[in-house]
Amino acid sequence: ETGVTQxxxxxxxxxxxxxxxxxxxHLGHNAMYWYKQSAKKPLELMFVYSLEERVENNSVPxxxxxxxxxxxxxxxxxxxxxxxxxxLYLCASSQATGGSEKLFFGSGTQLSVL
Amino acid sequence: QKEVEQDPGPLSVPEGAIVSLNCTYSNxxxxxxxxxxxxxRKGPELLMYTYSSGNKEDGRFTAQVDKSSKYIxxxxxxxxxxxxxxxxxxMIKTGANNLFFGTxxxxxxxx
Numbered sequence: 001e002t003g004v005t006q007x008x009x010x011x012x013x014x015x016x017x018x019x020x021x022x023x024x025x026h027l028g029h030n031a032m033y034w035y036k037q038s039a040k041k042p043l044e045l046m047f048v049y050s051l052e053e054r055v056e057n058n059s060v061p062x063x064x065x066x067x068x069x070x071x072x073x074x075x076x077x078x079x080x081x082x083x084x085x086x087x088l089y090l091c092a093s094s095q096a097t098g099g100s101e102k103l104f105f106g107s108g109t110q111l112s113v114l
Numbered sequence: 115q116k117e118v119e120q121d122p123g124p125l126s127v128p129e130g131a132i133v134s135l136n137c138t139y140s141n142x143x144x145x146x147x148x149x150x151x152x153x154x155r156k157g158p159e160l161l162m163y164t165y166s167s168g169n170k171e172d173g174r175f176t177a178q179v180d181k182s183s184k185y186i187x188x189x190x191x192x193x194x195x196x197x198x199x200x201x202x203x204x205m206i207k208t209g210a211n212n213l214f215f216g217t218x219x220x221x222x223x224x225x
Contacts, residue, residue, distance in 0.1 A: 043202070045212050048211050048212070050211065101204075102148075103150075103160065104159075104160075
């Protein structure tokens with residue numbers, strides 16, 4: 001098992017639901033990331049938290065809301081999603097300095113929006 | 115034009131074959147180059163990491179970088195069924211925290 005744990009593994013939600021994805025890392029890292037993985041597309045960086053401050057927000061729609069209460073935990077709050085938001089959502093962690101290229105990923109949450 | 119181009123495959127080879135996976139890129143600011151391996155229903159895991167042009171070997175895996183041609187490769191010798199996975203190239207600029215990924219190449223090694 002990796003040092004990055006994501007829950008739930010699978011999530012089906014309606015367009016009006018509110019849900020949250022959870023990520024926890026046990027590697028002592030101080031940077032955490034949310035990525036979106038869709039079929040036949042490169043991984044898309046959504047959010048980066050470094051030393052618990054958000055440092056990257058790649059024009060992600062406001063229906064996605066990240067939260068990083070401490071360096072070990074990361075959440076992605078979801079509300080009023082669209083069917084095109086169905087994808088694999090991956091959490092990753094790394095060292096904030098001199099290690100951003102060495103990401104450790106969780107197994108992801110497979111999200112289906114109906 | 116995408117910043118990173120990778121042939122999505124799929125690629126099927128017999129066990130024991132040499133596999134060559136490739137990516138090209140357009141931005142010369144990329145300085146660090148990685149290969150990630152992703153098994154089905156798992157997240158990507160870092161397989162190889164290189165900085166300079168040239169070759170880096172780790173067991174059956176060799177990563178090659180040609181910065182002048184903006185071309186990177188991953189070679190797998192004596193391929194095994196356990197190598198069946200999607201291979202993602204990735205690269206990053208110095209001081210940045212945003213990796214640019216290829217779309218991934220799906221590899222199947224047939225016993």
